[in-house]
Amino acid sequence: MIALRPILSVLGFLYAALATAMLVPAMVDVASKNADWQAFVFSAFLTCLAGTLLALAMRGTLSRGLNMRQTFVLTVMAWVTLPAFGSLPFLWLGIGYADAMFEAVSGFTTTGATVLEGLDSLPPGLLVWRSMLQWMGGAGIAIMAVVLLPFLRVGGMQLFQTEVADRTEKIVARSVQHIRLIAGCYLLLTFACALAYAAAGMETFDAVNHAMTTVATGGFSTRDASFAAFADMPAVVWTSIVFMILGALPFVLIVQALRGRPLQLWSDPQVRAFLLFMAVVTLGLTVHLGGTQDLVFHEAFRKAAFTVVSITSTTGFVLTDYQAWGSAVAGLVLMLCFVGGCTGSTCGSIKIFRYQVFFGTVRSHLRKMVRPNRVTPEYFGRTRLTPELSFSVLSFLIVYIGAVGAVTLALSVFDLGAMTSFSAAASAIGNIGPGLGQVAGPAGSYAAVPDGAKWVLSVAMLLGRLELLTVLVLLDRDFWAN
Numbered sequence: 001m002i003a004l005r006p007i008l009s010v011l012g013f014l015y016a017a018l019a020t021a022m023l024v025p026a027m028v029d030v031a032s033k034n035a036d037w038q039a040f041v042f043s044a045f046l047t048c049l050a051g052t053l054l055a056l057a058m059r060g061t062l063s064r065g066l067n068m069r070q071t072f073v074l075t076v077m078a079w080v081t082l083p084a085f086g087s088l089p090f091l092w093l094g095i096g097y098a099d100a101m102f103e104a105v106s107g108f109t110t111t112g113a114t115v116l117e118g119l120d121s122l123p124p125g126l127l128v129w130r131s132m133l134q135w136m137g138g139a140g141i142a143i144m145a146v147v148l149l150p151f152l153r154v155g156g157m158q159l160f161q162t163e164v165a166d167r168t169e170k171i172v173a174r175s176v177q178h179i180r181l182i183a184g185c186y187l188l189l190t191f192a193c194a195l196a197y198a199a200a201g202m203e204t205f206d207a208v209n210h211a212m213t214t215v216a217t218g219g220f221s222t223r224d225a226s227f228a229a230f231a232d233m234p235a236v237v238w239t240s241i242v243f244m245i246l247g248a249l250p251f252v253l254i255v256q257a258l259r260g261r262p263l264q265l266w267s268d269p270q271v272r273a274f275l276l277f278m279a280v281v282t283l284g285l286t287v288h289l290g291g292t293q294d295l296v297f298h299e300a301f302r303k304a305a306f307t308v309v310s311i312t313s314t315t316g317f318v319l320t321d322y323q324a325w326g327s328a329v330a331g332l333v334l335m336l337c338f339v340g341g342c343t344g345s346t347c348g349s350i351k352i353f354r355y356q357v358f359f360g361t362v363r364s365h366l367r368k369m370v371r372p373n374r375v376t377p378e379y380f381g382r383t384r385l386t387p388e389l390s391f392s393v394l395s396f397l398i399v400y401i402g403a404v405g406a407v408t409l410a411l412s413v414f415d416l417g418a419m420t421s422f423s424a425a426a427s428a429i430g431n432i433g434p435g436l437g438q439v440a441g442p443a444g445s446y447a448a449v450p451d452g453a454k455w456v457l458s459v460a461m462l463l464g465r466l467e468l469l470t471v472l473v474l475l476d477r478d479f480w481a482n
Contacts, residue, residue, distance in 0.1 A: 015051025107133025112219025138216025248341025316433025348431030
């Protein structure tokens with residue numbers, strides 16, 4: 001059996017850190033003379049109490065660190081339990097538990113789907129807390145993608161394993177170094193984004209909140225209309241586009257670029273594919289909008305670029321109701337939900353590198369059919385694609401499509417309609433936010449969704465954020481054997 005005491009010890013420290021974060025929106029409410037600060041103080045007390053009791057009860061159990069199986073369990077338990085504590089302020093303010101948990105899960109997983117309405121008039125502390133949930137979740141995602149998933153070998157992530165030494169102390173030291181680099185880059189991008197938003201004309205409060213959710217590629221907004229509230233401010237829109245792209249790039253490579261090696265970004269095959277893909281789709285959509293929506297070029301280009309970048313990066317900001325552009329654009333948006341950005345970033349969905357590995361594997365197979373005796377290896381950058389790596393990626397793709405289908409069937413039980421169910425499932429598992437239809441669409445709200453469907457979507461968001469296989473491996477009986 002797996003020793004759970006070290007896992008619970010780490011969780012205790014995470015809960016204490018979350019409790020400390022709850023004091024920030026409390027201070028915001030105090031400064032604005034809003035009585036809702038009590039909700040955050042009470043929630044912080046309960047969360048800190050749980051964390052302190054766990055840490056004290058399990059003290060001394062981390063002396064040997066965590067093995068691979070314990071890391072799997074810790075990753076899943078953290079992503080499941082942290083949103084539960086993060087939902088406490090919502091519960092204190094009278095929001096139902098299904099809604100509170102949905103909002104917290106959507107925040108931590110950086111999905112951006114919301115059940116809250118009247119955002120323009122909500123207490124400032126609550127808006128800050130929503131933004132902080134996504135910002136903290138984004139940081140956790142970026143660290144998990146660089147430090148944990150490559151060693152857990154989930155869905156081809158071993159391709160990005162940065163430490164091949166088998167000595168634990170070397171791996172830990174390298175991981176700590178990467179965490180520091182990612183955290184520094186994350187903070188710098190957030191600060192720069194907030195300054196850029198403010199310089200472009202956003203009010204300070206909006207700028208800070210949107211900076212947190214932009215860099216995290218989360219999509220929560222302080223406005224009901226999302227970025228449509230800033231549609232008449234082109235500088236704000238372009239600022240968002242730039243930082244959504246940066247949030248979808250590998251943070252380790254951004255650090256190298258900031259250190260004077262900008263070509264490191266372009267030399268990465270997934271970065272090139274990601275940027276070129278968005279450029280081609282944006283140009284195509286621009287031409288389509290110019291011909292069908294009677295828009296001048298610069299307006300069509302701005303709206304096309306924002307929509308493509310927002311969905312592909314899995315941010316989920318909405319500038320306009322893209323469903324009004326016709327069924328062809330709706331189909332394009334649905335397709336973009338299955339793309340995603342680069343690994344090592346905060347984005348969700350399938351991610352571009354898996355498509356590169358998939359098409360490389362298919363190309364290699366086709367060449368072998370033509371010339372069976374010829375060895376034609378495929379490469380991702382300088383890394384040769386091994387059968388194990390290809391199988392890992394193909395397994396992930398199959399499980400991902402199967403999960404979308406299963407969630408679609410589960411949602412259809414609640415009479416949401418075929419298109420709404422499918423797009424909501426794709427959006428939830430891809431951690432995107434908006435989808436298609438009256439409920440899941442850019443002009444809709446998940447508030448009208450039945451509670452049962454909200455629970456299904458909450459589970460789907462967690463599964464997508466944990467890369468599916470990380471959770472499914474826990475269902476294997478051999479995983480728990482000695």
